[in-house]
Amino acid sequence: MSGAEGRRGALIATLSTVVFFTALALLITHAPGWPEVQKTFFDWGQFKDSLPDIARAFLLNVKIFLIAEAFILVLALLLAVVRSLPGPAALPLRILGIAYADFFRGVPTILVIAMLGFGAPALQLKGVPLSTTFWGIVALVLVYTAYVSEVYRAGIESVHPSQDAAARSLGLTHWQSLRTVVLPQAVRRVIPPLLNDFIGLQKDTALVGFLGSVEAFKQSQIDAAATFNYTSYVAAALLFVALTVPLARFTDWLVLRDRRRRQAAGS
Amino acid sequence: MRRSLALVFVLALAGCGGSSSSSSQGTTSGHPCAQGSLPLVNAGQLTVGTDNPAFPPWFGGAPKSPWKVSNPASGQGFESAVAYAVADKLGFVESDVKWIVVPFNTSFAPGPKKFDFDINEISYTPARAKVVDFSDSYYNVDQAVVARRGTKIATAQSTADLQQYKLGAQIGTTSYTYITEFIKPSKQPAVFDTNDAAVAALKNGQIDGLVVDLPTAFYVTAAQVPNSKIVGQFPTSDAGERFGMVFQKGNKLVGCVNHALNQMKADGTLQKIQDKWLAKVGGAPILH
Numbered sequence A: 001m002s003g004a005e006g007r008r009g010a011l012i013a014t015l016s017t018v019v020f021f022t023a024l025a026l027l028i029t030h031a032p033g034w035p036e037v038q039k040t041f042f043d044w045g046q047f048k049d050s051l052p053d054i055a056r057a058f059l060l061n062v063k064i065f066l067i068a069e070a071f072i073l074v075l076a077l078l079l080a081v082v083r084s085l086p087g088p089a090a091l092p093l094r095i096l097g098i099a100y101a102d103f104f105r106g107v108p109t110i111l112v113i114a115m116l117g118f119g120a121p122a123l124q125l126k127g128v129p130l131s132t133t134f135w136g137i138v139a140l141v142l143v144y145t146a147y148v149s150e151v152y153r154a155g156i157e158s159v160h161p162s163q164d165a166a167a168r169s170l171g172l173t174h175w176q177s178l179r180t181v182v183l184p185q186a187v188r189r190v191i192p193p194l195l196n197d198f199i200g201l202q203k204d205t206a207l208v209g210f211l212g213s214v215e216a217f218k219q220s221q222i223d224a225a226a227t228f229n230y231t232s233y234v235a236a237a238l239l240f241v242a243l244t245v246p247l248a249r250f251t252d253w254l255v256l257r258d259r260r261r262r263q264a265a266g267s
Numbered sequence B: 001m002r003r004s005l006a007l008v009f010v011l012a013l014a015g016c017g018g019s020s021s022s023s024s025q026g027t028t029s030g031h032p033c034a035q036g037s038l039p040l041v042n043a044g045q046l047t048v049g050t051d052n053p054a055f056p057p058w059f060g061g062a063p064k065s066p067w068k069v070s071n072p073a074s075g076q077g078f079e080s081a082v083a084y085a086v087a088d089k090l091g092f093v094e095s096d097v098k099w100i101v102v103p104f105n106t107s108f109a110p111g112p113k114k115f116d117f118d119i120n121e122i123s124y125t126p127a128r129a130k131v132v133d134f135s136d137s138y139y140n141v142d143q144a145v146v147a148r149r150g151t152k153i154a155t156a157q158s159t160a161d162l163q164q165y166k167l168g169a170q171i172g173t174t175s176y177t178y179i180t181e182f183i184k185p186s187k188q189p190a191v192f193d194t195n196d197a198a199v200a201a202l203k204n205g206q207i208d209g210l211v212v213d214l215p216t217a218f219y220v221t222a223a224q225v226p227n228s229k230i231v232g233q234f235p236t237s238d239a240g241e242r243f244g245m246v247f248q249k250g251n252k253l254v255g256c257v258n259h260a261l262n263q264m265k266a267d268g269t270l271q272k273i274q275d276k277w278l279a280k281v282g283g284a285p286i287l288h
Helices: A003-029 A034-041 A044-083 A088-106 A109-122 A132-158 A161-169 A174-189 A191-211 A216-227 A231-266 B002-015 B078-089 B126-131 B174-183 B195-204 B214-224 B253-266 B269-277
Strands: B046-050 B097-101 B132-141 B143-148 B167-170 B190-192 B209-213 B228-233 B241-248
Touching (some): A044 A088, A044 A132, A044 A191, A044 A231, A088 A132, A109 A132, A109 B195, A132 A174, A161 A174, A174 A191, A191 A216, A216 A231, A216 B190, B046 B078, B078 B097, B078 B253, B078 B269, B126 B132, B143 B174, B143 B195, B143 B214, B167 B174, B167 B195, B174 B209, B190 B195, B195 B209, B195 B214, B209 B214, B214 B228, B241 B253
Parallel strands (some): B046 B097, B167 B190, B167 B209
Antiparallel strands (some): B132 B241, B143 B209, B143 B228
């Protein structure tokens, strides 16, 4: 492609983008009912009033996300390894692993949160924490461990069996082969889908609000319930998006880099 | 009080097309409040909304599907009895009244409604009145705080004593507003989607105190949370808090329901219903 052609392409792309989005903006803002939509969802005064409280509550979402993620990464890997254990003696462990993944992927997250968050403290047992945030995190860890273990497992199975066989023929044990040969390749391959699950986890931190913890969504609900204006929901949505979009772009970039590397290796 | 009641009465009559004050006017045909000319969601029947489960003392009777805990169609319990008394004044027979489940927070949200009116311990607030219409008061209510016996909060004497504790309430309620605007606790209050969830949290010890209206507080301590007590009720605010039936904004039925309520106030029906179903709601120590 010559320089002139490239410049022409960039010009057309810019022009078509500007024309398209201007037309779209005009179409939306001149549609009947737009003033009502604007008043209900995009009220600047409401936005300014509600944002500080919602942003403060959003810190709880971030905290829940960070704590849960650390546990999920470790526990899910453990579960994936258990499910790929070889030999007939390990069958009960494999069955347990499959049952766990099936159960927690099948049950709605909000149900697990309600069951643990209200149910576990109701036992009134000594030493059982009462904190709703604690139980919210436990529920998210249980559910997402099931999802993420599947991602890890896909990665482990994508490593060709000859790799393991070669390692074993060199005298490595199953564990040594897993740790030094299989897992490093497996984990690298599944980083994009792993990050994808974490985007899901970030959003699902809002479900913990069901237990009474005031996180960003709950705070925006409180504002909306008091004013019947739904701008606070938009404010909370923006905060969530502000956190997930960078992660989504980072994931895209990783996928692209991986593809380029493999293409380079293949040529 | 007497004068403001009379004023409300006159206004209600004006809303009804300025009829005479005769109490049997409700069923006369041609009258704007005649049963045949009422603007109804479903012709020939009065569709009334409330949340499920419907709790005593507001609703009574044995639970009947889909209703849990009690049955609004039983005519038992304060709000059920009020709804049937209003229906009667409007010229409906008991079988014309149909109950539908409407979650508390959607009952007074803006938009079209599937009910003629909703009766669900909904307090009048100016913000709510902008998006739905309220009937006149059928009950003047106070807020109270409930705690488990033996906990520190249970000995609180004043509103200031409550500030150090973890309080909870249902989202979008005047109880919640009471926490944030009057008690102003130092700990972030817990906010629940339903009052049932808030009661569960109190039972579990996840919150120290639950703020609810006084009659509900009596039910919570009597039936829902064993070993709990009403720490106290809050002093009635200057404006007073009152329950009203909720109507879709602009619904002309509200004038006729107010007419019926005024008849019930004048002939003692409302007081009788209150004496019957809310008799156990005595006073509680007032937290200043």
